Amino acid sequence: MDRQKRNQIVSLVDQAIKPLGYECLEVEWDQVERALRIFIDGPNGIDMDDCLAANGILKDLDDLDDMVSGAYRLEVSSPGIERPLRTVDHFKEAVGQLINITLLEQVDGRKRGKGILEKVADSGSLTLNIDSNEWSCPIELLNRANLVYDWS
Template identity: 35%
Template structure:
């Protein structure tokens, strides 16, 4: 059910976002405790601000009321993906080359399931991440999750 809701919401909001030069980063429909949350993560060149989130939220709220694709009561949240932005699409990974990332895998690769380092390269089949002086090459189909990482 949540996959269907995510795809319906993506289809609703994408034309508005494209028209206003925003990028849809992710849509989540999750239950936390007794509450459902519909979260829409959006970005744009130079970052988004509270006014951008408000404008997108108002647009999406009206569209959701009009089409009513969500059967449960829920809270709508529109926000930036944050500094530790998730990497979901191929383009996200390409933009992250040269940056610090955290990659988790479905199964151990070389004894590890978590890799934090600099993303050296990415293509459809694999990515390379430098951790210290060692570079690990991971098949993309083994990547369970990926996000930018903040270096302290």
């Protein structure tokens, strides 16, 4: 699924579930399983009842069916410990934490980075500390980003 369609689906889902107090963080398309995975969050986290409530709204959303051609399985889930990051606010909440990002194109010879998020400018520029080196990139070039849990 391309970035534009993914963003359209996130926006559509976000509007549909916002009245329930939820936010759509990310969507993933699994071509092999024909599964649309939707990751949501709420002010107090997400549990199974929240996922069921959101699924109940989304399964009848005709606009969503129009965006995904053919039969598919809808999965609604919590973001988990390595939650996706999409917005400037998400990144501001993650300052000081280990994150992983993938860009649409290279910036300063790098398309991927894993490091401590040091700062987020209001303009949307991210600065990471990767192996004691600063690397900055604009959020508009972001393809994917998520928190990274240190399992050690």
